[in-house]
Amino acid sequence: MAFPGVLLHEQAREYYWEGQGNVSLKSFYAGRALYTLGQGYYAVDDTCYLLVNQDQPYTIAIEAEQPVESLCVFFEPGFLEDAQRGLVTPMKTLLDEPTWPLDRKLHFFERTHTRDPQIASALARLRLTSSDHEFVSIDLAEAMYDLAVSLLQVHMNVYKEMEALPAARSATREELYRRLYLAREYMHAFFDRPLEITELATVANLSPTHFLRTFKQVFQRTPHQYLIGVRLERAQHLLLHTDRQVTDICFSLGFESLGSFSWLFRQRLGCSPSAYRQAKKVILEKHAASSL
Known part of the structure; x- marks a missing residue:
């Protein structure tokens, strides 16, 4: 099994970069980094991770007193789609058609996620193996696959969350979910400064009253709480x-x-x-x- 991606494991107190690339997972230890993707701000630290879609322009900034350890995983195009196919396709079809054309790319919602035990375990394995100069590529490939399966499960759970939103049409629920999470990520990125409802509503591109009502429906707490x-x-x-x-x-x-x-x-x-x-x-x- 060839290693299906690129693993970057570094440390820095100050760092800035902008660009785009393959689908990637961003995680950090002993500090945090601030990302910008489009109109959104995303703080990534020891407790969470961020998925960046393929060809999505973004910036990353690190400013810390102590070195911040980064573990960023870049997936080869088609790897996540193939992993998803293996999870949802009947076995007979997989046997009859072991390969398939990549006619549809996965698109992940741009938001941070808490590291659940499965993802934390997969990241720990990648982190440990990449630090070992005697590592075998198959070890990394297997850890990458375990990580992919966990990420795809989280991806499917996001759609289940959206189904509970107060909107009739699927496209409307998806857009509302995206806007509310822009505000939620903004709060995580700038929690240490005074934030006003009007500011958060503007980030979400919603009226203040609509923002207040739907935020509480989705997160079970008011923005202040x-x-x-x-x-x-x-x-x-x-x-x-x-x-x-x-x-x-x-x-x-x-x-x-x-x-x-x-x-x-x-x-x-x-x-x-x-x-x-x-x-x-x-x-x-x-x-x-x-x-x-």
Whole structure:
């Protein structure tokens, strides 16, 4: 099995690039990168990944104090389509027609996705194997196929999400989904600054009232509640993985006061930020000791 793509595994504190290429998956460790695709902004960090469609122009920017590790997978044209055919086509047809013309390209929705266990595992395998100078290409090819299957499952689940949108026509649901996710990605990219409903509605190209109503229907939270959730999730990460002071974390995430940050954190997590940091570190230390 030939390796069906290109794997880029690098580290950098500062980086900028613009261009286009094959369908690709973007993932990062120990930091984040900001992408622009068309009218959208997409922040990619340790918790998520981004799929970029073939021939889609984009830019990437990294500005960090510490090196950010990137793991980007570029798929050969036709590989994902062939993997999908293997998943949905009857076995007899696959036996009778082992190859087929690529008359239709897959198009992925431009949005970030949380790394589910299957995708996280496939990425970890690619990351480990690519760091091994003695790797065999078949190992990478198999890991690439496992990743492709997981990505295709996520792709199919996106269509299931769209079916629940409040619109009669499929094309209307797809367009509404795309616009709402433009706003959602914008919130993830710029969560640390004040955001207004009118600004988010403009990003989604919807009226403020239509945006408010449909955003809550899709994400089960108001835009304000969603933004607070994003900030608190980031706070958890910083409390566990950095030594930054709680006050510094609070204001870096866009909270207006330490009191409101601590109250919201306690409401969501059941304890103060300082207590959360201490409790989690004790658990991690015990786990590390038991694994020795």
